[in-house]
Amino acid sequence: MAATIGGPVSCLSRIAVVTGGARGLGLGICKQLASNGVKVVLTDKDEEKGLDAVEKLKQFPHFDITFHHLNVTDSTNISSLSEFIKTKFKKLDILVNNAGVAGGIIDHEKLKVFDGKIEKLGKSANPFIIGETYERAEKCVSTNYYGTKTMTETFIPLLLSSQSPRIVNVTSRCGKLQYIPNQSIQKEIGDIDNLTEGKIDEMVRSFLSDFKEGNLRKNNWPTSLSAYIVSKVAVSAYTRLIAKRYPAICTNCIHPGFVRTDITGDLGTLSAEEAAKGPVMLALLPDGSPSGLFYDQTEVSSFT
Ligand SMILES: NC(=O)c1ccc[n+]([C@@H]2O[C@H](COP(=O)([O-])OP(=O)(O)OC[C@H]3O[C@@H](n4cnc5c(N)ncnc54)[C@H](OP(=O)(O)O)[C@@H]3O)[C@@H](O)[C@H]2O)c1
Numbered sequence: 001m002a003a004t005i006g007g008p009v010s011c012l013s014r015i016a017v018v019t020g021g022a023r024g025l026g027l028g029i030c031k032q033l034a035s036n037g038v039k040v041v042l043t044d045k046d047e048e049k050g051l052d053a054v055e056k057l058k059q060f061p062h063f064d065i066t067f068h069h070l071n072v073t074d075s076t077n078i079s080s081l082s083e084f085i086k087t088k089f090k091k092l093d094i095l096v097n098n099a100g101v102a103g104g105i106i107d108h109e110k111l112k113v114f115d116g117k118i119e120k121l122g123k124s125a126n127p128f129i130i131g132e133t134y135e136r137a138e139k140c141v142s143t144n145y146y147g148t149k150t151m152t153e154t155f156i157p158l159l160l161s162s163q164s165p166r167i168v169n170v171t172s173r174c175g176k177l178q179y180i181p182n183q184s185i186q187k188e189i190g191d192i193d194n195l196t197e198g199k200i201d202e203m204v205r206s207f208l209s210d211f212k213e214g215n216l217r218k219n220n221w222p223t224s225l226s227a228y229i230v231s232k233v234a235v236s237a238y239t240r241l242i243a244k245r246y247p248a249i250c251t252n253c254i255h256p257g258f259v260r261t262d263i264t265g266d267l268g269t270l271s272a273e274e275a276a277k278g279p280v281m282l283a284l285l286p287d288g289s290p291s292g293l294f295y296d297q298t299e300v301s302s303f304t
Pocket of ligand 1: 143
């Protein structure tokens with residue numbers, strides 16, 4: 001179902017799709033894109049929350065925001081959104097793959113100790129994430145990595161119809177290769193010259209298989225926040241691959257900072273509005289800007 005606020009559609013304007021747009025960082029990104037004159041398709045898997053978010057944004061009459069239902073793990077939903085964009089706008093200028101889940105239950109009291117510093121994770125006897133079951137690990141990988149991948153594959157033809165296409169993948173500092181202790185994975189996934197989609201998919205498959213068999217420690221995977229780390233490493237690597245494969249599409253990934261949203265139990269150093277500045281900066285990069293980079297907020301960082 002779609003509900004629209006704002007002015008008439010012009011194909012001359014920039015069109016953006018934001019996943020997981022009804023709350024948290026995604027909502028902040030939708031607002032800032034709209035305030036920059038971008039026509040935003042705010043999507044979320046929860047129709048009620050999405051429609052409610054659009055209703056609340058009516059207080060900004062100059063925003064042009066449409067809601068469309070989207071569960072990024074449902075390929076039928078993705079196809080239906082793509083048909084909607086194709087029929088209504090004929091192109092897509094900006095795709096923000098923001099939707100994400102943690103892969104377990106965050107213990108917010110323990111998270112306070114980390115203060116957003118993932119480096120502390122390996123040294124702690126009290127990890128802030130509990131209940132990392134196989135089902136949650138699978139859901140985390142399906143949402144964070146395969147959701148980003150299927151959205152990207154589906155929307156590439158529409159992005160290639162734009163004069164200035166941009167893809168912004170919301171990864172995490174956890175999505176740096178150093179957080180996977182397995183050296184051969186670090187080497188293989190870090191080697192951009194020889195990286196393939198097959199290698200990223202194989203990393204994710206062997207992680208899930210080792211998770212199921214109880215072999216995470218034995219095969220040098222992270223043992224805490226493991227699905228989140230592996231899924232975000234996959235998102236970061238996939239970003240580089242897409243940037244290389246489609247030079248016409250400026251594609252980057254970003255760690256937005258430690259943000260006060262539901263996933264962090266409202267802990268964090270940045271509000272969603274403040275953290276949205278990085279992804280929005282990447283969405284609005286001028287033509288000719290670098291592609292295939294990892295940003296930590298608004299600064300270029302490394303994939304490792
Ligand atoms: N907060 C931080 O400190 C932080 C740090 C690094 C990276 N990130 C990343 O930033 C992104 C946004 O996170 P957040 O902090 O805003 O968390 P959040 O408040 O928990 O929001 C997550 C969003 O993702 C959506 N989502 C989850 N599964 C989905 C699915 N299958 N299909 C479509 N949408 C789905 C949720 O939709 P519903 O409302 O329907 O559940 C929600 O809108 C995530 O990718 C996260 O990993 C956050």
